[in-house]
Amino acid sequence: MTDHTPRPDHSTTDGGSVAPPTAARGIPLVAVDHLAKSFGAHEVLKDISFTVEPGTVTCVIGPSGSGKTTLLRSLDALEIPDAGVVRVGDCTVDFGEIHPGPKRRLDRRTRELLATLRSKSGMVFQAHNLFAHRTVLQNLLEGPVVVQGEPVAQATERARRLLDEVGLSAHVDKYPFQLSGGQQQRVGIARALALRPQVVLFDEPTSALDPELVGEVLGVMKTLAAEGWTMVVVTHELRFARQVADQVLFIDEGLVVERGTPEQVIGDPQQARTKAFLRRIMEPI
Amino acid sequence: MKRVVLTAIAVLLAVLFTCALPSSAAPPAPAATTPPTSPAVPTGSAPAPAPTRAPGIPATLRVGTEGVYPPFSYHDEKTNKLTGFDIEYMDALAAKLGTKVEYVETPWDAMFAALETDRFDLVANQVTYNEERAALYDLSEPYIETTGVIVVRDGDDSIKSLADLKGKRAAENLTSNWAEVAKNAGATIVGVDAMALAIDNLRQGRVDVVVNDKLAIQNYLATRPDPGVKVVAETDDTSRSVFAARKGSGYMPSINKAINELQADGTTKRIYDKYFTPKAQAPSRWDLVRDNAWPMLRQLIKVTIPLTFISFAIGLVLALLVALGRMSPNPVLSNLARFYISVIRGTPLLVQLFIIFYGLPEFGVKIDPFPAAVIALSLNVAGYAAEVIRAAIQSLPKGQWEAAETIGMNRVTTLRRIIIPQAARTAVPPLSNTLISLLKDTSLTSVILVVDLLRQAQIAAAPSLQFFTMYLMAAVYYYLACLVLSFIQSRTEVRLNRFVAS
Numbered sequence: 001m002t003d004h005t006p007r008p009d010h011s012t013t014d015g016g017s018v019a020p021p022t023a024a025r026g027i028p029l030v031a032v033d034h035l036a037k038s039f040g041a042h043e044v045l046k047d048i049s050f051t052v053e054p055g056t057v058t059c060v061i062g063p064s065g066s067g068k069t070t071l072l073r074s075l076d077a078l079e080i081p082d083a084g085v086v087r088v089g090d091c092t093v094d095f096g097e098i099h100p101g102p103k104r105r106l107d108r109r110t111r112e113l114l115a116t117l118r119s120k121s122g123m124v125f126q127a128h129n130l131f132a133h134r135t136v137l138q139n140l141l142e143g144p145v146v147v148q149g150e151p152v153a154q155a156t157e158r159a160r161r162l163l164d165e166v167g168l169s170a171h172v173d174k175y176p177f178q179l180s181g182g183q184q185q186r187v188g189i190a191r192a193l194a195l196r197p198q199v200v201l202f203d204e205p206t207s208a209l210d211p212e213l214v215g216e217v218l219g220v221m222k223t224l225a226a227e228g229w230t231m232v233v234v235t236h237e238l239r240f241a242r243q244v245a246d247q248v249l250f251i252d253e254g255l256v257v258e259r260g261t262p263e264q265v266i267g268d269p270q271q272a273r274t275k276a277f278l279r280r281i282m283e284p285i
Numbered sequence: 286m287k288r289v290v291l292t293a294i295a296v297l298l299a300v301l302f303t304c305a306l307p308s309s310a311a312p313p314a315p316a317a318t319t320p321p322t323s324p325a326v327p328t329g330s331a332p333a334p335a336p337t338r339a340p341g342i343p344a345t346l347r348v349g350t351e352g353v354y355p356p357f358s359y360h361d362e363k364t365n366k367l368t369g370f371d372i373e374y375m376d377a378l379a380a381k382l383g384t385k386v387e388y389v390e391t392p393w394d395a396m397f398a399a400l401e402t403d404r405f406d407l408v409a410n411q412v413t414y415n416e417e418r419a420a421l422y423d424l425s426e427p428y429i430e431t432t433g434v435i436v437v438r439d440g441d442d443s444i445k446s447l448a449d450l451k452g453k454r455a456a457e458n459l460t461s462n463w464a465e466v467a468k469n470a471g472a473t474i475v476g477v478d479a480m481a482l483a484i485d486n487l488r489q490g491r492v493d494v495v496v497n498d499k500l501a502i503q504n505y506l507a508t509r510p511d512p513g514v515k516v517v518a519e520t521d522d523t524s525r526s527v528f529a530a531r532k533g534s535g536y537m538p539s540i541n542k543a544i545n546e547l548q549a550d551g552t553t554k555r556i557y558d559k560y561f562t563p564k565a566q567a568p569s570r571w572d573l574v575r576d577n578a579w580p581m582l583r584q585l586i587k588v589t590i591p592l593t594f595i596s597f598a599i600g601l602v603l604a605l606l607v608a609l610g611r612m613s614p615n616p617v618l619s620n621l622a623r624f625y626i627s628v629i630r631g632t633p634l635l636v637q638l639f640i641i642f643y644g645l646p647e648f649g650v651k652i653d654p655f656p657a658a659v660i661a662l663s664l665n666v667a668g669y670a671a672e673v674i675r676a677a678i679q680s681l682p683k684g685q686w687e688a689a690e691t692i693g694m695n696r697v698t699t700l701r702r703i704i705i706p707q708a709a710r711t712a713v714p715p716l717s718n719t720l721i722s723l724l725k726d727t728s729l730t731s732v733i734l735v736v737d738l739l740r741q742a743q744i745a746a747a748p749s750l751q752f753f754t755m756y757l758m759a760a761v762y763y764y765l766a767c768l769v770l771s772f773i774q775s776r777t778e779v780r781l782n783r784f785v786a787s
Contacts, residue, residue, distance in 0.1 A: 076691055078691065105614050111695075119693050121691075123688075123691040125688065132784050133710075133784045134784075142692060146698065147694055175784045176784075191692070192691075
């Protein structure tokens with residue numbers, strides 16, 4: 001029994017690099033086609049299609065319960081959609097052909113396919129989900145060393161640089177409980193990057209934070225965007241979306257209502273539902 | 286998953302094998318083949334058995350005896366050697382038969398179960414002849430005859446004969462002949478483990494009467510300056526003590542012949558006089574404590590503690606497997622695990638020990654006492670700890686599984702590296718409870734012939750019948766051992782709590 005993730009050949013990779021992977025412009029890095037998912041009778045995703053160009057930032061906005069988190073989790077196969085195709089890089093999964101048994105049981109071939117899909121992306125959770133019994137550094141090594149088999153010295157070197165980049169060099173040997181919420185979330189981001197993903201998925205990364213801690217996390221995300229990481233961000237931070245996003249998706253009731261640049265979707269929404277949502281966000285009272 | 290299961294099984298087998306070795310090297314009872322202890326035994330003075338073995342008798346005769354029933358079968362206070370009337374008589378008999386004797390010490394209430402499951406060949410323990418026994422076992426001719434006596438508290442005049450027992454409470458060994466006599470006389474039987482405890486109950490007014498062997502009672506009264514009880518009458522019928530073997534053993538012709546020879550050459554009389562003339566006073570309580578401090582500590586270190594830790598280690602591995610089975614999406618596995626837990630938790634440990642030790646041999650699986658105890662205790666621990674482990678695993682946030690999934694870990698690696706280390710923190714306090722209970726539960730293994738700390742206390746108490754003193758001493762040892770375990774628990778908790786806010 002081995003981990004399903006294919007192991008990169010570490011001898012040929014640039015050991016210490018923490019830069020985003022390069023990909024040819026013009027071909028979408030992520031393609032989502034007619035994705036649908038129901039929980040019981042509730043259709044969370046009805047029919048979702050979009051693409052993400054390499055090196056761009058896509059922000060997904062929408063009211064709560066609109067399906068945006070389910071959409072993001074589907075890209076990492078944490079949810080198994082009922083139908084539709086997800087492609088990340090060179091890995092394509094047709095969820096229409098996957099039929100989980102009772103209690104989400106999957107056959108071995110499917111598990112391996114999903115593991116390959118997961119290996120293309122890194123996930124940053126709303127509640128960070130750091131491994132509480134591991135230090136900051138160990139949290140970053142778990143994936144590269146244990147799963148991907150990267151030599152410890154090389155992985156440690158990379159992890160330290162990543163922690164430096166998210167401004168946590170002083171905290172490498174601390175346990176997660178010793179950090180503030182913002183610091184914990186930055187470790188979560190570094191942990192996702194440590195896997196050298198082609199795309200980084202953010203699930204409302206600042207929603208669980210105290211307001212004064214939101215800035216440091218968004219700051220790190222801005223830096224990553226500037227470095228050229230491909231990112232898909234589910235967020236309520238419209239200012240961030242306006243400043244950083246190349247593409248904004250407004251999702252409501254399981255459908256993409258509007259899709260375009262931030263100027264189009266946030267600055268000049270065409271659909272009534274988008275307008276109503278933006279008004280509620282910007283003028284809550 | 287398969288590899289984890291295989292590893293667990295391999296560990297299990299390895300531990301079982303290693304613990305099977307010392308127990309077969311050191312027999313369960315401290316008494317091994319004992320040459321006749323008294324120099325006066327006429328035919329037994331030669332160390333080697335007579336060259337001609339009597340027909341039908343095996344080269345080594347395994348003999349079951351209590352070891353805590355003075356003056357018939359007990360351990361000498363000074364030498365700790367197994368001795369007593371039955372032992373010395375058995376040695377003399379064996380010399381006549383030209384065979385070697387290997388004693389297996391067994392509590393009386395397990396004696397016939399052990400005989401039937403081939404733990405030994407013959408019982409030498411004042412087995413009283415009756416027709417039920419004659420129907421089930423090969424019984425020898427009597428080697429000693431005695432009557433029963435009726436014992437009451439000093440100052441109690443309400444009982445003068447068997448006829449007065451109607452409606453009274455009598456303390457007796459449940460499977461003994463005397464319980465039968467008292468019951469037939471109309472008394473209510475209160476079950477006790479040993480004659481000395483019966484007398485204690487009588488003295489303390491919990492029961493009204495004790496009916497027991499005249500010789501045993503005489504011996505007891507002789508060692509007590511102020512017994513507080515008195516003999517008021519003898520029972521009418523004599524009780525005849527015989528040797529018992531499994532049906533069809535073929536031993537009895539030779540044994541009966543030897544019994545007659547011992548009678549004829551005066552050996553029986555000589556051994557009888559040695560044990561049934563009033564003795565000097567028993568040693569003081571403090572002598573007893575001093576003399577037994579080391580033997581009891583030795584059994585604690587050699588038996589009780591290894592038994593506890595080996596069973597706990599195997600039990601934890603099994604418990605994890607059961608917990609995983611219980612959480613499995615496979616309905617067969619989860620129901621099997623559920624059933625296992627309900628059976629283990631729903632039946633007494635004592636019964637589980639009995640089934641493993643005395644039940645399995647019925648199906649041809651015979652296991653030595655120590656490994657049998659390890660098996661029963663591990664299975665028991667697994668049943669209880671599985672639910673603790675399951676609760677601890679399920680108490681972890683789902684996000685931990687998801688985070689591991691997103692970094693590409695499979696379920697086994699996630700369990701090993703992410704889930705179990707964190708679940709351990711919540712599981713340690715309840716598991717420590719299980720461990721501490723287990724330490725004390727090992728005392729039950731004496732029924733399957735393990736000579737543990739408590740059994741050693743019984744052996745030490747038997748000659749002088751000072752059960753209270755020796756049990757108190759055993760309690761002190763158990764308590765000290767539990768203190769050490771509690772200390773280990775708090776150290777472990779500190780270690781596991783390093784990654785959470787205090």
